[in-house]
Amino acid sequence: MSTLIDGLSLGSIYALIALGYTMVYGIAKMLNFAHGDIIMVGTYAILTTMALCGFPAVAIVMAVIVCTILGIVVEKVAYKPLRGASPLAVLITAIGVSYLLQSIAQLIYGAKPQPVTLINFGHVTFGSTTLNISTLVTLGVAAVIMAGLTVFIKKTKTGRAMLAVSEDRGAAELMGIPVNKVITLTFGIGSALAAAASVFYLLQIPATSPTVGSLPGIKAFTAAVIGGIGSIPGAMIGGILLGVIEKVCMSIPALNPYTTAIEFSLLIVILLVKPTGLLGKKRREKV
Amino acid sequence: MASRKNIKFKYYVSYLIVAVALILFTVLQLTGGLKRSTANLLAEIGYSVILAVSLNLVVGFLGELSLGHAGFMCIGAYLGTLFMKVFSGFIPSQLVCLIISMILGGLCAAFFGFIVGLPALRLKGDYLAIVTLAFGEIVRNLFKNLPWFGGAMGYTSKGYGSTLFIIAFVAILVMLFAVQNLVRSKHGRAITAIRDNEIAARATGINVTYYKLIVFVIAAFFAGVAGVIYANYTTPILYSFFSYNYSIEILVMVVLGSMGSITGSILAASFLTCVNFYLKTHLSGDMAALKYLVYALILMIVVIFGNAPALRSFREKYNPKVLFAKFFKKKPNPAAERNDAGSWDRIPTKIKMDELLTVDVKSNESVQDPDKGEK
Numbered sequence: 076m077s078t079l080i081d082g083l084s085l086g087s088i089y090a091l092i093a094l095g096y097t098m099v100y101g102i103a104k105m106l107n108f109a110h111g112d113i114i115m116v117g118t119y120a121i122l123t124t125m126a127l128c129g130f131p132a133v134a135i136v137m138a139v140i141v142c143t144i145l146g147i148v149v150e151k152v153a154y155k156p157l158r159g160a161s162p163l164a165v166l167i168t169a170i171g172v173s174y175l176l177q178s179i180a181q182l183i184y185g186a187k188p189q190p191v192t193l194i195n196f197g198h199v200t201f202g203s204t205t206l207n208i209s210t211l212v213t214l215g216v217a218a219v220i221m222a223g224l225t226v227f228i229k230k231t232k233t234g235r236a237m238l239a240v241s242e243d244r245g246a247a248e249l250m251g252i253p254v255n256k257v258i259t260l261t262f263g264i265g266s267a268l269a270a271a272a273s274v275f276y277l278l279q280i281p282a283t284s285p286t287v288g289s290l291p292g293i294k295a296f297t298a299a300v301i302g303g304i305g306s307i308p309g310a311m312i313g314g315i316l317l318g319v320i321e322k323v324c325m326s327i328p329a330l331n332p333y334t335t336a337i338e339f340s341l342l343i344v345i346l347l348v349k350p351t352g353l354l355g356k357k358r359r360e361k362v
Numbered sequence: 363m364a365s366r367k368n369i370k371f372k373y374y375v376s377y378l379i380v381a382v383a384l385i386l387f388t389v390l391q392l393t394g395g396l397k398r399s400t401a402n403l404l405a406e407i408g409y410s411v412i413l414a415v416s417l418n419l420v421v422g423f424l425g426e427l428s429l430g431h432a433g434f435m436c437i438g439a440y441l442g443t444l445f446m447k448v449f450s451g452f453i454p455s456q457l458v459c460l461i462i463s464m465i466l467g468g469l470c471a472a473f474f475g476f477i478v479g480l481p482a483l484r485l486k487g488d489y490l491a492i493v494t495l496a497f498g499e500i501v502r503n504l505f506k507n508l509p510w511f512g513g514a515m516g517y518t519s520k521g522y523g524s525t526l527f528i529i530a531f532v533a534i535l536v537m538l539f540a541v542q543n544l545v546r547s548k549h550g551r552a553i554t555a556i557r558d559n560e561i562a563a564r565a566t567g568i569n570v571t572y573y574k575l576i577v578f579v580i581a582a583f584f585a586g587v588a589g590v591i592y593a594n595y596t597t598p599i600l601y602s603f604f605s606y607n608y609s610i611e612i613l614v615m616v617v618l619g620s621m622g623s624i625t626g627s628i629l630a631a632s633f634l635t636c637v638n639f640y641l642k643t644h645l646s647g648d649m650a651a652l653k654y655l656v657y658a659l660i661l662m663i664v665v666i667f668g669n670a671p672a673l674r675s676f677r678e679k680y681n682p683k684v685l686f687a688k689f690f691k692k693k694p695n696p697a698a699e700r701n702d703a704g705s706w707d708r709i710p711t712k713i714k715m716d717e718l719l720t721v722d723v724k725s726n727e728s729v730q731d732p733d734k735g736e737k
Contacts, residue, residue, distance in 0.1 A: 164669035
């Protein structure tokens with residue numbers, strides 16, 4: 076039971092990261108490899124603010140601001156010049172951005188993992204199982220964020236503009252939607268989600284290092300692909316599925332060392348059976 | 363006939379570089395004039411060049427991004443060492459033993475290349491990149507945990523000694539022979555056609571699936587061979603070396619050497635390996651991140667300048683080939699340019715398929731400059 080709750084909580088972190096991936100992919104049609112590293116920047120922003128003033132709330136707001144600005148700057152500097160270029164070029168640039176952020180973080184803060192204590196919630200005991208309150212908080216807040224995001228996209232004008240751009244960029248432009256602004260906004264929201272993910276990450280594992288974002292980033296991308304990239308409910312389902320599978324595998328001693336292999340094999344199998352992911356739409360190729 | 367002579371030289375220039383280096387350093391080695399550290403550096407260059415050229419086959423010629431090249435190398439390294447251990451029992455000559463295990467290690471990697479290539483039947487672009495990345499991580503995870511490969515402590519190999527680089531360089535020559543002949547052949551042109559426009563290639567009757575698979579298998583084979591060389595160069599083999607970071611490092615070599623240019627890959631791989639080798643001894647601790655900072659900047663700058671639609675006129679103006687022609691006051695000969703059937707290292711698409719097919723859809727202006735037309 077506690078394994079399942081842990082899995083849900085890890086899964087909701089993956090889901091938050093996967094949401095960022097999936098939104099950017101749906102709208103800008105590119106795989107933002109640097110997304111995981113924006114989470115890393117978020118954890119360092121929290122570390123620095125906590126060291127300077129010590130209020131968790133200020134640190135969280137700071138992380139969101141820093142990540143959002145960073146996401147927009149990265150989009151303007153690295154990805155915007157390549158709009159219209161081959162996907163391969165964009166993908167390679169995104170990898171470059173990811174490396175750039177990692178190496179800058181290492182030059183500033185060093186490669187050693189540093190402890191970050193954000194908020195210590197303590198435990199609750201229900202009968203025989205002990206639960207971290209932070210796990211419950213993660214689950215609750217993640218659910219609220221996802222619901223809010225869904226409402227934002229379905230109900231507001233800006234959200235609908237984003238949907239329109241993701242469906243047909245050219246037609247959206249003809250309808251008077253400022254496509255470039257929408258894409259920048261998407262990067263901003265995606266990065267703010269990354270900041271939220273960095274907060275939850277620190278609640279579960281209170282330490283950070285320059286490579287802290289890369290593996291969760293890749294796994295969250297896996298989750299996004301499993302759920303069907305470009306689909307918001309797909310990212311949530313994929314993330315939670317992956318989180319639960321990871322925790323279940325880790326709790327079985329025989330499977331524990333092979334957890335990573337199992338998760339990635341799941342990705343390959345799903346892509347082979349259903350290349351668009353669980354909830355992805357089929358896109359017809361046009362010349 | 364002048365152009366034919368030119369092609370011949372271009373065709374041989376990469377062989378020439380490797381052969382001259384091979385002969386020079388072999389003579390030095392035999393006369394004892396080669397330092398141990400230089401021999402090590404040469405061995406590193408050897409496997410890096412093999413990795414870069416084989417990845418270039420996938421990225422530069424097929425146009426698909428593979429982020430699992432280190433995974434194939436990992437298979438070659440672990441299984442190659444296993445074969446070395448098995449064969450050294452009944453084959454006295456270490457050289458024969460190494461060659462056999464190089465071939466077998468390569469074949470094992472090629473088998474896995476086939477398996478990874480299978481999803482390539484249905485996936486492309488970002489999805490394929492992520493599948494190859496996942497594959498690399500799976501391989502690493504398995505070799506770390508399988509009980510008979512030493513686990514986290516690493517798998518001890520015997521090490522071949524300081525003449526390893528000679529074999530590595532001979533392996534490069536063999537690979538160049540195979541890759542260049544493939545690229546120059548009918549099959550090579552089919553592969554570049556898939557890169558330039560997959561739908562058009564399919565429409566002309568090219569078996570896209572078959573060619574994608576074959577490129578994956580060949581690239582994996584040579585990555586496996588490079589892995590065996592690596593395993594004989596260093597001991598113990600650590601699973602952590604073959605991470606996705608190393609795949610990116612190979613990608614940086616390919617991008618720096620210009621995608622689709624084999625000579626470029628050789629030069630860039632040698633250069634970056636030398637830089638790495640130097641930095642390894644001179645940068646310590648957190649300053650090692652500087653290396654990755656430089657890699658990141660190389661990737662971003664080279665790709666953005668090479669691909670940004672806004673910089674197209676700039677690129678055409680300052681194209682090294684154009685500047686070169688101006689320098690010698692030689693007008694580019696249109697007849698020679700059209701006859702590019704024999705140019706092996708960069709096969710341009712003669713007809714811009716995208717433009718041809720959008721003629722009736724878009725206005726005349728957008729045909730001349732499709733990127734401007736879209737805005």
